[in-house]
Each structure stands twice: as C-alpha cells, then as structure tokens.
Amino acid sequence: MASTQLFFAECTTRSAHPGYALEMNGETPQPETIDRMIRANLKLHRVTFARLAETFHLSHAVEQAAAAAKLLATGSVTPADYLNFLKQHLPVMAENVADRIRSEKSAGSFAGNQAVRVLANYSES
Numbered sequence: 001m002a003s004t005q006l007f008f009a010e011c012t013t014r015s016a017h018p019g020y021a022l023e024m025n026g027e028t029p030q031p032e033t034i035d036r037m038i039r040a041n042l043k044l045h046r047v048t049f050a051r052l053a054e055t056f057h058l059s060h061a062v063e064q065a066a067a068a069a070k071l072l073a074t075g076s077v078t079p080a081d082y083l084n085f086l087k088q089h090l091p092v093m094a095e096n097v098a099d100r101i102r103s104e105k106s107a108g109s110f111a112g113n114q115a116v117r118v119l120a121n122y123s124e125s
Helices: 034-056 061-073 079-103 109-124
Strands: 004-011 016-024 029-031
Touching: 034 061, 034 079, 061 079
Parallel strands: none
Antiparallel strands: 004 016, 016 029
8 A cells, every 4th residue: 555644844933843744554644753854854955946946047046956965865864964954054045035035026925934034943943
C-alpha cells in the first residue's frame, strides 16, 4: 500500500515551533524522524528556490537551490547543521522574497513578509 505524508508546522506571530510529520502506512500514523523532516524541508527549499529562479528570475535563487542541494548531498544533516544553514541563508532568502513582493502590485503577496519574520525570529532563538 502506498504511503501518504502529512506535514504540519506550528507558527505564532513571534516564533515558529518545530513542526512534525506523520507517515500514514495504511493503519497507524507514525511520527516522522527529525532527520527526515530536515531532509524534506531542504528538498522543499531546493525546489522552491529553483522554481523562483526559473519563473521570476529572482536574484540568488539559483544559489539558494544549489546550497540546499549541496547540504542534502552530504548525507546526514544534523539539526545544528540545518539551523546554521537557515541562519546563513536567511538574509538572501529575505531579499528574494522582498524582490518578489516589490515586483507585485499588491503588498505582501503570499504572506511572504510574515513568513520571513517568523523564520528570522526562530533562527535567533
């Protein structure tokens, strides 16, 4: 039987809390491991920035996708490695989101500003 993954992230206006995921293998949901959650987030980061680069030609989006791919290629990514990755890349991520928002006629499309603020608060804790 095929499995279905459900990902959850709990966020507040001041900080983001670690998310969790469940893997549904037919009968009983099982909590996801931190290693697999980190890898899933890095894969999402890679794909998201690759799409932003291709679709909107955002500055540094290609480098963001490549950085996530490089970290994924190392094999095991510890929580400390992942947090350092986020801290190191947050300014560039924020600039990419800001570039996208500036190109829109309406402010805050896709709640990008809020997402970057939450990520910044989380990375500082």
